[in-house]
Amino acid sequence: MVFSSLIFLYLFLPLVLLLYFVSPKGCRNAVLFIASLFFYAWGEPVYVGIMIFSTLFDYINGLLIDRYRCRKAIARIVFLGSILVNLGILGFFKYANFIVDNINQWFGFHIGMNELPLPIGISFYTFQTMSYMVDVYRNRVPVQKNPIDFGAYIAMFPQLVAGPIVKYEDIAGQLKSRKVTLDRFGEGAELFIRGLAKKVLLANNIGLLWAGIKATPPSELTVLSAWLGITAFTFQIYFDFSGYSDMARGLGKMFGFDFMKNFNYPYISRSITEFWRRWHISLGSWFREYVYIPLGGNRKGLGIQLRNIAVVWFLTGLWHGASWNFILWGLYFGVFVSLEKLHLLNWLNRRPAFIGHVYTLGIVMIGWAIFEFENLSTALSFIQNLFGINTAGVMDTTALYYLSTNVWLLAACAVFATPLPQRALTYIRGRFAKMHTVVMPMICGLLLFVSTAYLVNETYNPFLYFRF
Template sequence: MVFSSLIFLFLFLPVTILIYYISPKRLRNAILLVASLIFYAWGEPIYIFIMIFSTVFDYANGILIDKYRHRKPIARTIFISSIASSLGILCFFKYAGFVVDNINRLFHLHIQAADLPLPVGISFYTFQTMSYVVDVYKDKVPVQKNIISFGTYVTMFPQLVAGPIVKYSDIAGQLVSRTVTLDRFGEGAELFIRGLAKKVLLANNIGLLWTSVKATPTEDLTVLSAWLGIIAFTLQIYFDFSGYSDMARGLGKMFGFDFMENFNYPYTSKSITEFWRRWHISLGSWFREYVYIPLGGNRSGLLKQFRNLLAVWLLTGLWHGASWNFIIWGLYFGFFVTAEKLFLLKWLQRRPGFVGHVYTLLIVIVGWVLFEFENLTSASEFIRMMFGYGAYGFADYQALYNLSTNLVLLIVLALCATPLPRRALSYIREKCNMVGTIVVPVIYFIFMFLSMAYLVNETYNPFLYFRF
């Protein structure tokens, strides 16, 4: 089940909200837990047992670590076994096939790996349970002794499938006590509708252009077609993922939770370092707190800092998928972040802002080619076409047709990738007094109506981050 589906919007969500709010407050965590398990089991019921095991296992580990806190060897053993088990489950489902394939190629073997589908959301909830165990072990958070509350934290359906990655410390207090006012619920509903519109009206529509270009044989691509296609994907993945994150945050507010913002207009960045402070913020924050800083961060000299950066970016690539293109994609960005730390960022800061902006967009767009093509040969060929090496000319009829029919959409998407629309809505609400209080809800009603109309009439409704 996905948020941008009619069964979620017209059945699951209304029923869950109704039951949640007519129930006593002491039962609301249990209701969210049950609803979340139903949500997760809807598409792949067998994998719900993995989630339940991870939840119960790390709940017990947290209690045991707290119990033996003053007997360090025992607490350390429990801690290590917990982390090893979580990583073991994740690696088995996500990376076992990749490892076996590479062993087969390297040693000319024919080992068969189990062809298991990846459990949806496993990367997200595994990181959440691990962060809880780490924080309990380091005595950063009190141990959670209520398994219903802990289960609610791990399985919470608003952010279960695609984040943002929620650390236990961020919502520990909210699991115990939270209040939802009408204004807060309305704020959450607006955020959900905005995310739904980004996903359904923007990401899905521009995704059709990328699907068409990607299906074109490489030798038939022109320079213009290649650039139009990858720009379309650049916009699709942003509005797809940020839209889903907005929906998650909106749902969280509707149930009384505050989740961190996961995207902050990353395509307005003027450096790769800034881009990664704005893109998938919760993932970057997780790696910084649980990998980069424990390794020493930037405290132990330049060489160790570069080692730590290399580890973080290697893991960032691997987190996204078990394929060499993701590893190279992660190291590709790690190279530019490292170069900026050494000298490039200082050079960019002395140049006009547009120079940094163009540089960042160019690096990011080329990076999305590496991200999207699992076959590295196909990725390198596509990049060559972008820069005219072997391309079928600069433009042809198909490229010009794609440009003309998608030009308005591309302009709308470019504007919506900046803070301008949000600022415009805020200005109307704050400055136009009574008119603003009427106009803004009408705008959101139109967004909702158009999104519903699209979902009723279209079958193209992918979600790119489900595969991670």
């Protein structure tokens, strides 16, 4: 079940909200936990057992660490055991086939293994359980003694599938006490609908352009078609993922939670360093706090810092998927982040802003080509197309057709990928407060109606981060 589905919008969500608000406040976490397990089991009922196991396992380990805090050796053994089991579960389901396939290829073995479907959201909730264990072990947060509250934190369906990755310390107080006002609920509903519109009206439609161009053999692509395609994918992955994150944050507000903002207009960045401070913010924050800083961060000299950057970006690529293209994609960005640490960032800061924007978008778009094509030779061929190597020419009638039929959609995507619409909305709220209270609900109602109409009629409704 995904947020951009009719069954979620008009059956599951209304029922859960009804049960949640008619329940006593002391029972609401239980309602949320049970609803989240049902949400998870809807798509993969077999794998709900893994989530329940992870929840109970880390709940008990947290209690043990707290109990034996004065006996550091025992606490350390429990902590390390928890981390190893969590990583083992993630590794088995996400990377086992990848490892076996590479062993077979490199050493000529014929080890057989069935293809394992990836449990939905396992990368996200595994990182959440590990952040809890680390913070309890460090004594940064009090141990959670209520299993239902802990289960609600781990399994919470609003951010289960695609984040943001919520650290326990950021939500511990909200699990215990939170309040939902009518204004707060309305703010959450507005954010959810805006995210839904980004996903359904922008990501899905621009994704159709990319799907058509991606299916074309590289040798038949022109330079214009290749650039239109990668531009379309650049918009699709942003509006798909940020739209889902907005929906998650909106749902969180409707249930009384505040989740961190996961995207902050990354395509306006002037450097790769800035881009990754604006893209998938919760993942970057997780790696910085639990990998980069413990390795020494930038405190032990430039050489150690560059090593730490390489480790973080290798793991960032690997986190996204069990494929060499993801690892290469992570290292690719690690190289540019390292170059910017050395000198490039200072050079960019002294140049006109548009140079930084062009540089950043160019690097990011080439990176998306590596990210999207699991076959590295296909990715290389497509990147060559972008620069006029082994292409069918600069443009053809097909490329011009793609451009003419999608020009307004591309323009809309370009505008909504910037802060301009939000600034306009903020201005209207401040200048015409009374009118805004009437007009905004009407706009949200229209967006919901149009999004629903698209969902009723279209069959193309992918969610790109499901595979991670």
